[in-house]
Amino acid sequence: MQDKADLAFSLLLPIVIFALMYFAFGGASLFHGTAHVVNEDEGGAYSTVLLDQLEAIEEVDVELLTAEDADQKLANSDLLMVIYIPEDFSQNLAAGEPAQLLFKQRGNGGDEGQIVASLVRGVAEQINLQFQVYNEVNLALAEYDVPQENINITVEQYLDQERQSPTVAVHEETIGSNPDPVNLFLPGVVTMFVLFAITISARAIVEERRKGTLERLLTTRLSVGELFFGKFLSNISRGFVQTLILLALAYIVFQIFTPLTFIECLVIALIFAAAASALGMVIAAVARSEDSATWIAVFFTMVMVMLGGTFFEIGKGSVLYTISQFSINTYANDAFKTLIAEGGSLGDLGLELGVLAGVAVVGLILSRILFKVMPGGK
C-alpha cells in the first residue's frame, strides 16, 4: 500500500458500504409492505381505529388513495391489491350491524398483497372481537342502571389486560441468529470485498514488476522469498482489515453476533483472505501486463461471486451447484452464513475451513514456483 490516499480509500470503503447496508436494512424485518387503502368512511370512528391499528404494525406502511386513483392503478397493474373501507363501515358497526371490508386485487394480489391482506384480516378480527365484547357487556348490563361511561372504561381495562397477557399467547423462538436482512447479506458483502482485493493486488504486483521496483528491491537486503511473502502478507492485510472493519461495525451497530461468533468470523475472514491472496499471487505470477492481470482477476472474481451464493442461492443437485463447488467464495459464504445467520460455530465448518486453507497453501506454493521478479530472472 504505497499511496496514503489509496490506503484511506481502502479503509473508508467498508465503512461506506456498511453505511449503505445500515440505511438499506437497519432495523428492518424480512417483510415490509404497504397497505393501499381507500377510506370511504372518512372520519368514521371504526375506520379510524382500523387505520390506527394498521399503522401500528411495524412491517406495514399505510397509503391512502382516492377510489378513482386506486381503480386506475389497479387497471394499470400499478397496484395488485387495494383495501376499500366502505362509507357505511362505522355506521353499521355502531348500529350493531355487520360491516364489510373489500379487497380488490389483480390475480392473487401478489405476495406482498396477500401478506398485507392477512395482516388486515387479523386487525379486523381483533376489532370485531372487541366490538363483540362491548356489545355482550352492554346487553348483559342493560337491565342495570350502570352508566355507559363506566361500562366503557371497565371493558377497555379488560381488553388492555387481555392485550398485555393474552389467554393464548404465541412465543417465537428462533433457532440460531435472527433471519435479519443484514445477516443474510453481510456474508456476501464480506466475501466480495476480499475477492475484489485479488484484482487490486494482482495488478499492483505486475505494475511493480514493469516499473522495476520489485527488481530494485531485490538489490537491497530482501530475498525473493521475503519479497514474495511480504507481498502476500500485505494482500492478506488489505482484505482482512477491510473485513475486520465491516464485521466490527456489524457487531457494534447491529449486534448480530456474540463476541465468540465475532472472533470466529475473523478467523474465517483471515483464512479466506489468505486463500484469495494466494490466488491473486498466482494471477500476478502468470499475467504479462497490468491489464491482463486485471481482466484475469476480474473474470475469476465475478465467476466466484456469481457461483458463490452472494446474489442468489444455488439449489443442490443442479449443474451450477456442481460448478459452484469449485469456487472458494462458496465455502467462505457458507462459513459466514453458518456463523452469522444460523448460529453455528467453527466446529461445524470442517469442510469449509479445510478447503479455504487448502487453497491458500496450494495457491501459495504454486505462485511461489511461478513468481518471477523479472522475466528470465529470479
Add this chain to the structure above:
Amino acid sequence: MAEEFLVATDLHKSFNEHKAVDGVSFTIHKGEIFGLLGPNGAGKTTTIRMLATVLEPDKGDVTIGGHSIKHDADSVRALIGVCPQELALYEDLSALDNMVFFGRMVGLDGKEAKEQAQKHLKMMGLEKRAKGRVAKFSGGMKRRINLAIALMGHPELLFLDEPTVGIDPQSRNNIYETIEGLRDGGMTILYTTHYMEEANRLCHRVAIIDGGKIIALDTPHNLKKKIGPPDKVTLEDVFLKLTGRSLRD
C-alpha cells in the same frame, strides 16, 4: 594500484537461444569509476543485473569485496547500491518517503533512513521538494531521486545504469557533480552510458562491450591513442570504429 574490489570472471548469460553476455571478464579497483559502454542490446544491463545479484549467471562468477555473487549474495548486496536504467520509484509516494522506504530495505533504522534521505536530497538539490509526490516531478528530478535512492545505506560499490538518459543539462550537470563528489570521496562506481563525453569526463577506465563480449578495455586516453592523436580523437570515434556504424535495435 588500488585493491581489486570487483572481479568478474567469464560471465555468460543467455535468454532462450540469445547469448546476451558471452564470456565477460573485467576487474574494478577500489575507488575507481569504471565505464561500461556499448550499443543497445550489447549486454550492459544484463551484466549489471548479474553483478547486482538480480540475475544468476549461466556460467562464471563475480566477487565483490571478496564475496561471490553465487555463494554469498547477501554479503554482496550489503556492499552495493543500484541506480537502474528505469525510474524504479513509487510515484504515489513523496521523494522523502521513497528514500526512507528503500533506506529501511537496505537495513537502516527509521531515524537513520530519514537523516540519510534528507542529506542525499539536499545533495541532489531536492530538499525543498522532499514532501512532493514523485508523480508530479519532472524527468530530471525523477532521475536525481533514482540516483539518490541508490546512495541510501552508503554502499561501497555503486552501479549506475545510464543515470542521465533523457534529462535536461542542469539535472545532468547536477548528477555529474554528484558522481565526481562520490569519486573524490573514494566510492567505487560502475557506470554505463551512451554519452561518450560523460565516460570521457568521469571514468578512469572504460570497457566497450558489443554482442555480449568486451572488445576493448583501457583508459579513455589510451583507447583514443589507439586510433589517432588523443587530443584530436574523441571517445565516440573509438566507439564507432570498434562497434561499427550499423543501426542497433
